[in-house]
Amino acid sequence: MKNPDHLQHPFEPMTDELPPEPGYHFILDRRKFLALTGGGLVVAFVLRDMLSFSGETLSPGNSQVPVSGVGAWIHISEDGKVTVYTGKVEVGQNIRTSLAQLVAEELMVPLSSITMIMGDTDLVPYDAGTFGSRTTPQMGPQLRKAAATAREALLEMAAKNWNTTAGNLKAENGMIVNAATNKKIGYGELTKGQQLLIPISDNVQLIATKDWKVAGKTVPKINERNFITGKHQYVSDMKLPGMLYGKVLRAPSYGAKLLDADVTKASKIPGVVVVKDENFIGVAAPDVKTAIKALEAIDAKWEENKGHPSNENIFDYLVKNARGESGGRNADDTKGNVEQGLTEAEFKHSKTYNIHYIAHVPLEPRAAVAEWIDGKLTVWTGTQRPFGVQQELADVFKMSKEKVRVIMPDTGSGYGGKHSGEAAIEAARLSKEAKKPVKLVWTREEEFTWAYFRPGGVIDVSAGVKKDGTITAWKFNNYNSGGAGLATPYKIGNQKIAHLPSNTPLKQGSYRGLAATANVFARESHMTDLARLIKMDQLEFRLKNLEDDRLIAVLQAAAKSFGWNGPKTQGHGFGIAGGFEKGGYVGCCAEVMINGDKEVKVVRITQAFDCGAIVNPHHLEQQAMGSIIQGLGGALFETVQFANGKILNSGLSSYRVPRFSDIPKIEIVLIDRKDIPSAGAGEACIVGVAPAIRNAIVDATGITLNTLPMLPNGALA
Amino acid sequence: MVLSINGDKHEVTVDPDVELLIVLRDYIGLTGTKYGCGEGACGACTVLVNGNITRSCITPVNSVAGKEITTIEGLEKNGELHAVQEAFLATDAFQCSYCASGMIMAAVALLKHNPSPSENAIVNAMNTNICRCGTYPYIVKAIQLAAKS
Numbered sequence: 001m002k003n004p005d006h007l008q009h010p011f012e013p014m015t016d017e018l019p020p021e022p023g024y025h026f027i028l029d030r031r032k033f034l035a036l037t038g039g040g041l042v043v044a045f046v047l048r049d050m051l052s053f054s055g056e057t058l059s060p061g062n063s064q065v066p067v068s069g070v071g072a073w074i075h076i077s078e079d080g081k082v083t084v085y086t087g088k089v090e091v092g093q094n095i096r097t098s099l100a101q102l103v104a105e106e107l108m109v110p111l112s113s114i115t116m117i118m119g120d121t122d123l124v125p126y127d128a129g130t131f132g133s134r135t136t137p138q139m140g141p142q143l144r145k146a147a148a149t150a151r152e153a154l155l156e157m158a159a160k161n162w163n164t165t166a167g168n169l170k171a172e173n174g175m176i177v178n179a180a181t182n183k184k185i186g187y188g189e190l191t192k193g194q195q196l197l198i199p200i201s202d203n204v205q206l207i208a209t210k211d212w213k214v215a216g217k218t219v220p221k222i223n224e225r226n227f228i229t230g231k232h233q234y235v236s237d238m239k240l241p242g243m244l245y246g247k248v249l250r251a252p253s254y255g256a257k258l259l260d261a262d263v264t265k266a267s268k269i270p271g272v273v274v275v276k277d278e279n280f281i282g283v284a285a286p287d288v289k290t291a292i293k294a295l296e297a298i299d300a301k302w303e304e305n306k307g308h309p310s311n312e313n314i315f316d317y318l319v320k321n322a323r324g325e326s327g328g329r330n331a332d333d334t335k336g337n338v339e340q341g342l343t344e345a346e347f348k349h350s351k352t353y354n355i356h357y358i359a360h361v362p363l364e365p366r367a368a369v370a371e372w373i374d375g376k377l378t379v380w381t382g383t384q385r386p387f388g389v390q391q392e393l394a395d396v397f398k399m400s401k402e403k404v405r406v407i408m409p410d411t412g413s414g415y416g417g418k419h420s421g422e423a424a425i426e427a428a429r430l431s432k433e434a435k436k437p438v439k440l441v442w443t444r445e446e447e448f449t450w451a452y453f454r455p456g457g458v459i460d461v462s463a464g465v466k467k468d469g470t471i472t473a474w475k476f477n478n479y480n481s482g483g484a485g486l487a488t489p490y491k492i493g494n495q496k497i498a499h500l501p502s503n504t505p506l507k508q509g510s511y512r513g514l515a516a517t518a519n520v521f522a523r524e525s526h527m528t529d530l531a532r533l534i535k536m537d538q539l540e541f542r543l544k545n546l547e548d549d550r551l552i553a554v555l556q557a558a559a560k561s562f563g564w565n566g567p568k569t570q571g572h573g574f575g576i577a578g579g580f581e582k583g584g585y586v587g588c589c590a591e592v593m594i595n596g597d598k599e600v601k602v603v604r605i606t607q608a609f610d611c612g613a614i615v616n617p618h619h620l621e622q623q624a625m626g627s628i629i630q631g632l633g634g635a636l637f638e639t640v641q642f643a644n645g646k647i648l649n650s651g652l653s654s655y656r657v658p659r660f661s662d663i664p665k666i667e668i669v670l671i672d673r674k675d676i677p678s679a680g681a682g683e684a685c686i687v688g689v690a691p692a693i694r695n696a697i698v699d700a701t702g703i704t705l706n707t708l709p710m711l712p713n714g715a716l717a
Numbered sequence: 718m719v720l721s722i723n724g725d726k727h728e729v730t731v732d733p734d735v736e737l738l739i740v741l742r743d744y745i746g747l748t749g750t751k752y753g754c755g756e757g758a759c760g761a762c763t764v765l766v767n768g769n770i771t772r773s774c775i776t777p778v779n780s781v782a783g784k785e786i787t788t789i790e791g792l793e794k795n796g797e798l799h800a801v802q803e804a805f806l807a808t809d810a811f812q813c814s815y816c817a818s819g820m821i822m823a824a825v826a827l828l829k830h831n832p833s834p835s836e837n838a839i840v841n842a843m844n845t846n847i848c849r850c851g852t853y854p855y856i857v858k859a860i861q862l863a864a865k866s
């Protein structure tokens with residue numbers, strides 16, 4: 001785990017969900033770029049060591065600007081309008097709004113003058129994708145720097161105009177102002193007739209977080225009116241002239257081999273185009289109903305795979321099929337001597353924790369519209385990785401990436417589940433043959449069956465503790481769940497921690513918080529059990545073994561607001577859990593009530609969250625709330641049921657997600673650390689929910705639940 | 718057949734058993750109404766038929782011919798948002814907003830039948846609508862705000 005040569009970027013999507021992709025930078029042609037933006041001033045992120053700038057503007061001879069891996073640029077037009085180009089995408093996390101706030105702050109312009117162009121591979125610089133809570137910590141500072149660079153350039157330009165120094169001037173509300181002479185000039189006027197392309201400056205002075213006026217405040221979602229009036233066009237809403245509707249023939253079960261398919265009947269249906277290309281069979285028709293009819297008219301013979309595991313025996317299967325690989329994130333993290341630590345223990349405790357596969361269930365399923373014009377492919381699709389999908393399409397159709405444009409309109413959410421481009425490829429394949437634009441929207445059943453899942457896993461934990469609360473040994477083995485959140489934040493001299501990948505029978509991939517939800521569940525459950533063994537308070541035991549100030553602070557903040565030491569009703573229990581992920585720290589307290597029928601009701605949850613300096617309090621709270629509520633589903637009842645290579649609950653009537661009536665009283669305590677750079681907010685808050693509830697149930701009943709979900713039927717057995 | 722949608726008449730030529738959702742979206746171009754599950758389990762496709770909550774994904778189009786259909790596009794009148802939309806706007810309730818149309822239509826129907834619902838009544842009435850982004854507490858707040866106005 002510690003070998004940096006093997007260290008996979010901890011926020012990267014999981015390898016199984018993605019095709020291999022070479023890291024690359026695309027070269028931006030300066031003329032094309034200026035044609036795109038027109039005149040004005042552009043600040044771009046560029047790889048410093050790959051080009052030499054002469055002075056502020058790019059010399060005409062040097063027409064290629066290489067763009068760095070995490071890029072964005074800001075354009076100030078001749079009419080003073082600000083356009084921000086970024087490869088990040090909006091899936092409901094409201095980064096369109098929060099990134100615009102950061103730019104408005106540094107550039108001293110009203111928020112309404114900013115347009116965000118996001119996730120369009122022809123218009124924005126390369127970006128690896130919107131995942132792993134990277135937008136705020138990485139794109140945020142980059143955009144702040146770019147905006148500040150633009151601000152300073154504008155100050156310099158005005159200073160030159162007025163024969164003074166920039167120090168005598170200030171930027172204010174889209175203007176440069178000379179307070180001494182009362183002269184003012186708008187940004188647009190300054191950039192008029194110019195074609196300036198300047199690199200971002202690393203030395204630029206940023207507005208201190210404590211002085212923020214637009215950033216750090218609650219402002220409403222940009223374009224919100226479009227969303228509540230039904231006007232926003234999601235990809236599934238698009239319609240192009242002459243567009244056909246696509247459908248793809250699916251295998252009856254995983255791994256089934258297509259033996260033979262007769263498509264004659266389908267091809268005879270008027271207006272229907274059938275594509276049969278190796279094992280891909282799809283149809284495109286003038287309307288959805290005809291496409292469905294055509295699909296049903298195809299007579300396909302399959303050879304199905306036998307011997308698939310089911311969710312009844314999945315945990316044995318994952319342990320038995322573990323690959324003993326080590327290295328990278330899977331290497332043992334060993335400290336001291338665990339066996340000796342166990343011998344020194346006064347109490348020992350071993351448990352196995354099981355984690356079922358769960359599904360993302362984005363309310364808008366995968367969708368794509370594809371169109372070929374003169375050999376160039378354009379695909380609109382809901383994906384967290386437009387450039388990744390561009391690469392997938394270029395590979396599939398054996399064409400250069402420049403001939404593939406992927407556009408991602410704000411999408412009906414992802415939660416880590418929309419990293420791949422299946423629908424895009426399918427729509428493009430059909431469109432190529434039909435020579436017309438094709439729209440393909442996955443059904444809910446397809447989304448449940450042919451997307452990917454959060455991995456199931458098995459986690460073995462053995463630990464030893466002394467009466468005084470010293471933890472003497474910690475052995476932690478995670479089969480298949482993944483490496484995120486694997487390490488323990490507690491002071492333990494002897495530890496052995498490992499992640500062993502297994503052969504997953506279901507396609508698995510990223511999910512909000514990745515494996516941290518599973519690992520923190522096992523760790524924090526075990527911590528409470530240890531505390532109970534030595535009859536110490538759950539919170540006190542944690543605090544005794546912690547050194548990390550931020551984790552201590554969130555646990556204490558949650559406990560205080562929750563009333564940890566306050567009175568408890570008969571039949572109720574309190575539980576606590578803490579953790580950190582992607583630079584965010586959470587402390588979570590839960591209260592449960594158990595009634596006479598052993599039904600468990602989560603009464604309330606208090607969560608304290610610190611993710612550095614807050615950019616937009618309301619949207620941050622929403623992200624925390626969304627994580628907690630999504631966490632409830634995986635904690636209590638969500639499970640993908642499967643057998644014989646089929647998903648058995650592939651609809652929303654059979655796969656249960658949290659609804660209004662499942663929501664307890666939720667209190668979120670935001671800790672604004674202005675002294676710490678902002679981290680992403682979409683993930684950390686999911687990790688504490690399950691263990692806090694589990695520990696509250698133990699507190700109330702002594703019953704330890706060690707499988708996620710804990711209460712598929714709502715009651716204790 | 719002739720459909721009456723948001724006060725306008727629309728003539729459509731389509732099989733009688735095609736779902737209302739498909740007709741609204743693909744034939745009439747009213748795409749504010751969303752597909753989420755196709756089995757009446759998520760509420761994304763909620764419209765009002767004669768003022769009553771209807772899951773358009775499981776409603777054959779011929780069963781609503783001649784009835785008054787209201788979709789999310791029909792709430793705004795002369796550039797003025799419906800009071801329920803105003804309340805959602807003020808609350809900034811949604812994240813991805815894919816559930817928004819269904820939630821708002823369900824809320825409109827609820828408030829028509831029960832102008833000042835208790836929190837419990839809101840939860841019960843809205844429980845068949847799913848928001849996967851987990852914005853439920855904000856939706857409840859928005860409905861309470863709409864009830865007050």
Ligand code: FES
Binds near residue numbers: 751753755759763772
């Ligand atoms: S799409 Fe109609 S209820 Fe889900």
Ligand code: FES
Binds near residue numbers: 363412811813850852
């Ligand atoms: S806001 Fe995304 S589903 Fe409700």
